[in-house]
Amino acid sequence: MAAALIAAIPVPAAAQATASGGSAASAAPRMEVEAYGGLGRFPDAGASTLSLPAAGAPITTSSPFSPSRRVSSWFFGDGASLINAVSQQLDLAPRVVPLDAAIATIGRGAESRASLGVRLRVRTAPHVWAEAAVDMSSGSSHVPDSLATDVEATRASFVASMTSLFASGPFSGTVVTATATPAAGSWRELTTSLAANVEMGAIAGVTPYVTIGGGVVTRMGTGAAMSLAGHYTTTILGSVPIDETDRVTIRAAANTAPAIVAGAGLSRTIADRLSLRLDARVIAANRTISANIDAAPSVTDGTPSGFIESFTNPSVQFSNSPATGRRSSLSGDALDHLAVASSTRLQVRGLVTLGIAVRF
Numbered sequence: 001m002a003a004a005l006i007a008a009i010p011v012p013a014a015a016q017a018t019a020s021g022g023s024a025a026s027a028a029p030r031m032e033v034e035a036y037g038g039l040g041r042f043p044d045a046g047a048s049t050l051s052l053p054a055a056g057a058p059i060t061t062s063s064p065f066s067p068s069r070r071v072s073s074w075f076f077g078d079g080a081s082l083i084n085a086v087s088q089q090l091d092l093a094p095r096v097v098p099l100d101a102a103i104a105t106i107g108r109g110a111e112s113r114a115s116l117g118v119r120l121r122v123r124t125a126p127h128v129w130a131e132a133a134v135d136m137s138s139g140s141s142h143v144p145d146s147l148a149t150d151v152e153a154t155r156a157s158f159v160a161s162m163t164s165l166f167a168s169g170p171f172s173g174t175v176v177t178a179t180a181t182p183a184a185g186s187w188r189e190l191t192t193s194l195a196a197n198v199e200m201g202a203i204a205g206v207t208p209y210v211t212i213g214g215g216v217v218t219r220m221g222t223g224a225a226m227s228l229a230g231h232y233t234t235t236i237l238g239s240v241p242i243d244e245t246d247r248v249t250i251r252a253a254a255n256t257a258p259a260i261v262a263g264a265g266l267s268r269t270i271a272d273r274l275s276l277r278l279d280a281r282v283i284a285a286n287r288t289i290s291a292n293i294d295a296a297p298s299v300t301d302g303t304p305s306g307f308i309e310s311f312t313n314p315s316v317q318f319s320n321s322p323a324t325g326r327r328s329s330l331s332g333d334a335l336d337h338l339a340v341a342s343s344t345r346l347q348v349r350g351l352v353t354l355g356i357a358v359r360f
Contacts, residue, residue, distance in 0.1 A: 028123075029123075029273060029359030029360055030122065030123050031120070031121065031122050031123070031359065031360055032120070032121040032122075032123075032129065032275075032357045032358065032359045032360075033118065033119070033120055033121075033357065033358050033360075034118065034119040034120075034121070034277055034355040034356065034357035034358075035117075035118055035355060035356060036116070036117055036118075036119070036277070036279070036353040036354060036355025036356075037114065037115065037116050037353060037354065037355070038114070038115050038279075038351060038352050038353030038354060039112055039113070039114060039115065039351075039352055039353075040112070040113050040114075040115045040137055040349055040350065040351040040352075041110070041111075041112050041349060041350045041351075042110060042111050042112070042113060042137075042189070042347075042349055043110050043347050043348060043349060044110040047104070047343060048104035048289075048290075048291070048341040048342060048343040049341065049342055049343070050100060050103070050104060050340065050341050051339070051340055051341070051342070052076065052077040052078070052100065052340050053072065053077055053078065053335070053338065053340070054078070055069055055078045056069045056070035056071050056072070056078060056332045056333075057069060057070050058070075059317065059326070059327045059329065059331070060325065060326060060327070061309050061315055061317060061326075062309060062311070063311070065313060066309060066310070066311045066312060066313055066314075066315040067313065067314055067315065068082075068309065068314055068315045068316060068317045068329050069082065069314070069329065070327070070329065070331050070332040070333075071297075071329055071330060071331075071332045072295040072297055072332035072333060072334065072335055073246050073247075073248050073295045073297060073330075073332075074096055074158060074162075074230065074246050074330065075096070075098070075099050075154055075158065075228055075230065075246060075248045076098050076099040076100050076103065076248065076293075077098070077100060077340075079330075079332070080096045080097075080098035080099075080100070081098075082314055082316065082329065083096055083161065083162075083165070083316060084096055084161075085312075085314050086165070086310050086312050086314065086315060086316045087161060087164070087165060089310070089312035089313065089314075090165070090168050090310065090312060092161075092164045092165060092168060093164070094157065094160040094161040094163075094164045095157060095161055096154065096157050096158050096161045097150075097153045097154045097157040098154070099150065099151065099154050099228070099248070099250070101150070102146075102147050102150030102151060102154070103250055103291045103293065103340055103341050104291060104341040104343075105144050105146055105147045105150075106143070106144065106147055106223070106224060106225075106226065106250055106251070106252045106291050113137040113138045113189075114137070114138040115135055115136065115137050115138070115351060115353065116135075116136055116138075117133060117134055117135035117136060117353070118133070118134055119131055119132070119133040119355070119357075120132045120133075121197060121357075124196075127198060127199040127200075127201075128196055128197070128198055128199070129196070129197040129199075129209075130194075130195075130196055131193075131194065131195045131196065131197055131211070131213065132193070132194055133191075133192070133193045133194075133195065133215075134190070134191070134192050135190070135191040135192075135193075135351070136188055136189070136190055136191075137188050137189040137190075138188065139186045139187060139188040139221060142184050142185075142224055143182040143183070143184065143224045143225075143226050144224075147226060147250075148180075148182060148226070151180045151226050151228055152180060154180075154228065155178045155179070155180045155228060155230075156178075158176075158178045158230045158246075159176050159177065159178050159230075162176045162230070162232050163176045165310075165316070166232070166234050169308070169310070170236060170237050170308075171234040171235065171236060171242075172234070172235050172238050173233070173234060173235045174232070174233070174234040174235075175232065175233050175234070176230075176231075176232040177230070177231050177232075178228065178229065178230040178231070179228070179229050180226065180227070180228050181226070181227040181228075181229075182224070182225070182226050182227075183224065183225040183226070183227065184224055185221065185222045185223040185224040185225065185252065186221045186222055187219050187220060187221035187222060187223050187252075187254075188219075188220050188221050189217060189218070189219055189220070190217070190218045190219075190220055191215055191216070191217050191218075191259065191261075191283055192215050192216050192218075193213050193214060193215025193216075193259070193261045193283075194213050194214065194215060195211050195212060195213020195214070195215075195261050196211070196212055196213060197209045197210075197211050197265075198210050198211075198212075199267075205268060205269070206266050206267070206268050207266070207267045207268070208264065208265070208266055208267075209264065209265055209266075209267060210262075210263070210264045211261065211262060211263045211264065211265065211279075211281055212261070212262050213260075213261045213262075214258065214259060214260055214261060215258070215259050215261055215283075216256060216257070216258055216259060217256065217257050217258075217259045217283065217285045217287070218256045219253075219254040219255075219256070222251075223251055223252030223253055223254070224251075224252050225249055225250060225251040225252070226249070226250050227247070227248070227249040227250075228247070228248045228249075229245065229246070229247045229248075230245070230246040230247075231244070231245045231246070232244060236306055236308050236318075239304060239306075240302065240304060240305070240306030240307075240308075240320065241302035241303075241320060242302065242308075242318045242320055243299075243300035243302060243320070244297070244298065244299050244300070244318070244328060244330050245297070245298040245300075246295075246297055246298075246330060247294075247295065247296040247297075247298070248293065248294065248295050248296075249293065249294040250291055250292070250293050251291070251292045251293075251294075251337070252289070252290075252291060252292075253289075253290045253291070253292050253337075253339070254287060254288065254289050254290070255287065255288045255290075257285040257286055257287045257288070258285065258286075259283050259284060259285035260283075260284045260285075261281055261282075261283055261284075262281060262282055262284075263279060263280050263281020263282060263351075264279075264280060264281075265277055265278055265279035265280060265281075266278045267357070273358060273359045273360060274356065274357070274358060274359075275356075275357045275359065276354070276355075276356060276357075277353075277354070277355045277356075277357055278353075278354055279351075279352070279353045279354075279355065280350075280351070280352045280353075281350075281351050282348050282349065282350055282351070283348070283349045283351060284346060284347070284348045284349075285346070285347055285349075286344065286345070286346050286347075287344070287345070287346075287347045288342055288343070288344040289342070289343045289344075290339045290341060290342040290343075291339070291340060291341040291342075292337045292338060292339050292340070293335055293337075293338050293340045294334075294335055294336055294337060294338075295332075295334060295335040295338075296334050297330045297331065297332055297334065299319070299320070299328045299330060299331060300320065301320055301321055302320035302321065305320055305321035305323055305324050306319070306320060306321075306324060307319035307320070307321075307324045307326040307328075309326075316329050317329050
């Protein structure tokens with residue numbers, strides 16, 4: 001419809017004289033500035049490769065036959081494997097559903113976004129314009145429904161698993177809670193490029209052209225995130241308090257990458273120095289889309305000090321004071337924006353725009 005509209009617009013007399021080699025040709029504009037708006041389609045980032053942290057360092061227990069180790073979280077990776085192995089050894093039915101597979105889905109769905117931009121062109125030959133362009137997509141980034149569903153499964157299973165574990169031992173006053181909090185992002189994609197517009201000759205007042213060039217694609221702002229916090233308090237033998245918190249946040253991220261720009265369009269003069277441009281192009285970049293994870297395990301000191309372990313293989317250990325010579329299993333290092341899933345592939349983004357250009 002836009003192409004038909006462009007073709008139907010009458011050509012101003014001055015433009016006709018210029019196109020036919022009349023006196024206006026000597027004063028033909030050499031520069032052009034275009035402001036445009038349009039719609040871009042961002043593709044799915046594809047399957048990801050998981051790279052979760054390795055198993056943590058061993059911690060001191062009562063016996064080499066009941067080893068335990070440091071973990072940064074019970075929600076994913078080695079921490080989920082450890083707590084589930086302990087539950088299996090104790091013949092407990094509930095298991096933590098790991099976040100492992102769900103982590104890879106954040107920031108990867110296909111979506112359409114509005115785009116705005118400016119293109120500056122300089123005529124370098126009778127049918128060639130050199131172009132510098134800046135394109136900015138609209139900002140939005142949501143947590144996929146599939147990720148929200150998977151996180152809810154992990155949240156609920158954490159409560160069930162930890163409640164069952166404490167119920168199997170000499171614990172009282174146990175309270176286990178977990179909350180999941182999604183956070184929509186506000187990232188925008190900025191594409192800066194240099195290209196050549198090669199005109200193919202006017203047809204009924206409409207000038208078709210092709211575009212070829214290159215540039216850089218940069219993601220700005222913050223991606224969608226999902227936070228999960230688990231907390232449990234209990235008392236060993238009615239006197240030794242245990243209070244631990246497990247916090248995890250997953251965020252989407254993307255790298256800056258070089259891009260190839262190619263496309264075609266139609267230009268139609270609508271006034272002495274104004275023209276209407278319908279442009280379609282693709283922006284192809286070898287992007288890396290990643291999921292970063294933060295983990296912040298926390299063990300609260302308590303009085304009187306004490307510890308307890310499950311005496312399984314492997315075992316889980318809870319301690320409320322380093323002075324006991326024992327550490328809780330949930331004492332792994334904090335993780336800060338650790339990339340745990342990534343997908344590197346050629347992403348081809350389509351972009352269709354309609355713009356007004358001023359020549360001078």
